[in-house]
Amino acid sequence: MLRDPLGRPVTPDHFVHHGTDLETQWEGEVPHLTPNDRFFVRNHTGPADVDAASWRLLVTGDGVGRETTYSLAQLQSFGSTTRELALECTGNGRRFFADQQGEPRPGTQWGLGAIGVARWTGVPLATILRHAGLLDDAAQVMAVGLDEPYVEGGVSHGRVRRPLPLAKALDDVLVAWGMNGEPLPRDHGFPARLVVPGWVGIASIKWLGELRVTTTAETSPWNTKWYRMHGDGWTDDNSTLDRMPVMSSLDTVGAPGTGTAVGREALLRGRAWAGEAAIRRVEVSADGGRHWREASLVGPNQPSSWVAWRLPWTPDRAGPHELVVRATDTRGRRQPERAPDNEDGYLFSAAVRYRVEVACR
Numbered sequence: 021m022l023r024d025p026l027g028r029p030v031t032p033d034h035f036v037h038h039g040t041d042l043e044t045q046w047e048g049e050v051p052h053l054t055p056n057d058r059f060f061v062r063n064h065t066g067p068a069d070v071d072a073a074s075w076r077l078l079v080t081g082d083g084v085g086r087e088t089t090y091s092l093a094q095l096q097s098f099g100s101t102t103r104e105l106a107l108e109c110t111g112n113g114r115r116f117f118a119d120q121q122g123e124p125r126p127g128t129q130w131g132l133g134a135i136g137v138a139r140w141t142g143v144p145l146a147t148i149l150r151h152a153g154l155l156d157d158a159a160q161v162m163a164v165g166l167d168e169p170y171v172e173g174g175v176s177h178g179r180v181r182r183p184l185p186l187a188k189a190l191d192d193v194l195v196a197w198g199m200n201g202e203p204l205p206r207d208h209g210f211p212a213r214l215v216v217p218g219w220v221g222i223a224s225i226k227w228l229g230e231l232r233v234t235t236t237a238e239t240s241p242w243n244t245k246w247y248r249m250h251g252d253g254w255t256d257d258n259s260t261l262d263r264m265p266v267m268s269s270l271d272t273v274g275a276p277g278t279g280t281a282v283g284r285e286a287l288l289r290g291r292a293w294a295g296e297a298a299i300r301r302v303e304v305s306a307d308g309g310r311h312w313r314e315a316s317l318v319g320p321n322q323p324s325s326w327v328a329w330r331l332p333w334t335p336d337r338a339g340p341h342e343l344v345v346r347a348t349d350t351r352g353r354r355q356p357e358r359a360p361d362n363e364d365g366y367l368f369s370a371a372v373r374y375r376v377e378v379a380c381r
Contacts, residue, residue, distance in 0.1 A: 033045070033047070034057070034058050035058075035060075035133075036131065036133060038128045038129065038130070039128075040061075040063060040066075041060075041061060041062050041063075041128045041130075041134075042060055042061040043060055043128075043130055043131060043133035043134055044058050044059065044060045044133040044134075044135075044136060045131075045133055046133075046271060048271075048272055049271065049272060049289055049328075050271050050291060050328075052104075052137060052319060052320065052326075052328070053104065053137055053138060053139060053200060054136030054137055054138055055200065056138070056199055056200050056202060056205050056208070057205075058136070059107075059136040059138065059199075059208065060109065060133055060134045060135065060136055061207050061208075062109050062128070062134065062221065063167065063207070063226070064167065064170045064180050065167045065168045065169075065170055065180075066167070066168065067167065067206045067207050067226075067227070068165070068166045068167040068168070068206075068226075068227035069206070070166055070210060070211055070227055072092055072203075072210070072211040075091070075092060075211050075212070076089040076090065076091055077089065077090045077095065077148075077195070077212065077228060077229065077230070077231065078229065078230045078231070079148060079149070079152040079230075079231045079233065080230065080231070080232055080233070081162075081231075081232045081233040081234045082155075082233075082234060082235050083154065083155050083157070083158030083159065083160075083161075083186075083233030083234050083235050084149065084152040084153050084154055084155060084158070084233045085152070085153025085154075085155060086152065086153050088151070088152045088153075090148065092197060092211050092212065095142075095143050095148070095195060095197070095212065096143070096197070098143045098147050098148070098151070099143065100141050100142065100143060100198075101141070101142065101143065101144060101194065102139055102140065102141045102198070103139070103140055103194065103215075103217070104137060104138070104139050104140075104320070104322065104325050105137065105138070105140055105194075105215055105217050105324050105325060106135055106136065106137045106217075106218075106293055106324060106325050106326055107135070107136060107138070107215065107221050107224055108134060108135040108220075108221050108264055108293070109128075109130060109134035109135070109221045110220040110221055110222055110247055110261060110264075110366050110367065111127050111128055111130050111134065111364070111365055111366055111368075112130050112132060112133075112134035112135055112267075112368065113130060113131070113132055113134075113267070113359075113368030113369075113372070114127055114128065114129055114130050114365035114366075114368060115129040115130060115131055116131075116359075116368050116370065116372060117359065117361070117365045117368060120358075120370060120372070120373060121358055121359065121361070121370070123361055125362075125363065125364060125365025126364070126365070127364060127365055132267070132269045132372070134221075135293070135326075137325050137326055138199050138200050139198075139199070139200050139201065140194055140196040140198065140199060140215045141196060141197065141198030141199075141201075142194040142195045142196030142197055142198065142212070142215065143194070143195055144192075144193070144194060144195075145161070145189050145190070145193040145194065145195055145214070145231075146189065146190040146191075146193075148195060148231070149161070149189065149190070149231070149233065152233075154233065155235070157235045158186055158233050158234070158235055159185075159186055159234060159235055159236060159237060160183045160184060160185055160186055160189075160233075160234055160237055160238065161183065161184045161186065161189045161231055161232070161233050161234075162181055162182070162183045162184075162230075162231070162232040162233075162234065162238055162240065163181060163182060163183075163184065163214050163223075163225040163228060163230070163231055163232075164179050164180075164181040164225070164228075164229055164230040164231075164232065165179050165180040165181065165225045165226055165227045165228060165229060166179065166227040166228070166229035167179060167180055167226065167227050170241075177241045177245075178240075178241075179229075180222075180225060180226075180242060181225065181240045181242060182222055182223055182225060182240055182242040182243050182247070183237070183238055183239065183240065183243060184216065184223060188216065188219070188262075192217050192324075193214060193215065193216050193217070194214070194215040194217075195212055195213070195214060195228065196209075196212065196213055196214070196215045197211055197212045208226065209225075209226030209227050209228065210227070212227075212228045213225060213226045213227065213228050214228055217296065217323070217324035218263055218264060218295040218296030218297075218323065218324040219262050219263060219264065219295070219296075220247060220261050220262065220263075220264060220366075222242055222246075222247045222261075223262070243260075243261070246364070247261050247366070248260065248261055249261065249360075249362045249364075249366060249367075250362060250363040250364060251361060251362045251363040252361075253360075254362060261366060261367070263295045263296055264293075264294070264295035264296075264367070265294070265295060265353065265355075265367050265369035266292070266293070266294035266295070266297070266299075266347050266348065266349040266353045266354065266355055266369065267292065267293055267294070267347065267355065267368075267369060268290060268291065268292035268293075268302055268329075268345045268346060268347035268355065268371070268372070269290045269291050269292075269345065269372065270288060270289075270290040270304075270343060270345050270372070270374050271289050271290045271291065272287075272288070272289045272290075273286050273287075273288055273333075273343075273376055274286035274287060275287070279379055280335060280376060280377070280378050280379065281335070281338075281378060281379045281380065281381040282335055282336065282337060282338050282378060282379070282380055282381050283334065283335070283336075283381050284334065284335075284381060285332050285333070285334045286332070286333050286334070286335070287330060287331075287332055287333075288304060288315070288330065288331045288332070288333050288343070289328065289329070289330050290302075290315075290328070290329055290345060291326045291327065291328055291329065292317075292326060292327055292329060292345075292347035293325065293326035293327070293347075294323075294347065294349035294350075294351075294353065295323075295324065295349075296323050296324055297323050297349035297350045297351045297353070298321050298322055298323045298327070298349065298350045299317060299321055299326075299327045299347055299348070299349055299350070300348045300349055300350050300352075301314060301347065301348045302314070302315040302317065302329040302331075302345065302346070302347045302348075303315065303345070303346050303347075303348075304331050304333075304343060304344070304345050305343065305344040305346075306333060306335070306341055306342075306343055307341070307342070308342040308344060308373070309342075309344045309357070309371070309373075312346075313331060314331075315329040315330060315331035316329060316330050316331065317329050318330055323350075335378040337378065338378050338379060338380045339377070339378060340375055340376070340377055340378075341375070341376045341377075341378055342373055342374070342375060342376075343373070343374045343375075343376050344371050344372070344373050344374070345371060345372060345374070346371035355369055355370060355371040356369065356370055356371070357370060357371065358370050
């Protein structure tokens with residue numbers, strides 16, 4: 021049996037391996053919900069080994085009236101909420117900085133497989149904070165994981181942690197213990213994690229151990245040293261990473277095994293997503309971006325998730341074709357021709373180009 025560098029059994033055709041990072045790869049139509057065993061994996065250290073019976077979530081800081089701990093059973097006693105939400109790595113699409121823009125960037129060379137949609141079950145973060153006596157002058161929540169401290173170049177940066185503005189924390193964030201009707205898998209944060217809809221994946225801290233509520237802003241390396249835009253044109257005023265951009269993909273051309281031929285109709289299928297927004301429109305060009313046709317959106321189309329799209333296409337000549345897909349979201353954002361460059365290759369948002377070979381009939 022094939023195992024990854026952390027000893028996890030992996031079905032060979034489910035993932036692209038980037039060291040300990042696993043990128044979901046698909047053949048054929050992509051399901052709306054990503055199965056737990058096909059969901060991409062991005063961890064900074066090895067997955068934490070946590071005993072659910074003894075696990076406690078600590079809520080502390082000068083922004084709450086009292087320091088409080090919660091067991092998993094206590095969290096579940098507040099009731100539960102289930103939502104279908106996407107989680108996406110901040111570096112999803114990074115390899116296209118090199119492939120399409122000639123600007124290679126360091127880090128995991130993700131294609132478009134560092135995203136998945138799951139049905140997450142948990143309790144609103146707002147419920148926990150208010151139960152702990154949230155104060156009127158609270159400003160942010162620092163979520164801290166229980167994985168081992170991250171060490172780089174001999175320097176320990178401590179446990180993975182990242183601050184959330186209080187407005188987002190009180191809006192739609194979940195403390196989740198379930199994923200697609202099952203307890204969270206170990207790789208995905210067992211026994212509890214944050215799920216921050218529409219925001220960069222690093223905000224959704226796994227193996228949640230502490231919520232530090234403060235009346236002043238605190239920082240961590242995960243919102244200053246990393247997961248922040250660096251490079252020409254980026255300043256303190258515009259480099260914060262929070263909401264994910266609008267994106268789209270072409271998943272299949274025609275039916276599996278049929279090939280694509282001149283004069284034969286092929287069905288183009290794919291997905292589009294847009295952080296906290298829903299999708300308004302998907303357009304496809306079969307001539308490298310000179311002319312565009314609007315695709316049909318199929319199935320659920322909710323903010324912080326993805327929607328399927330379809331478009332019939334009949335090629336009129338043999339040879340290579342460059343197909344381009346772009347999406348526009350309900351906030352009016354449309355994928356650009358080029359993504360804004362940055363030193364770490366974050367938030368690739370440009371319309372992706374696909375080479376499709378058409379045979380003579």
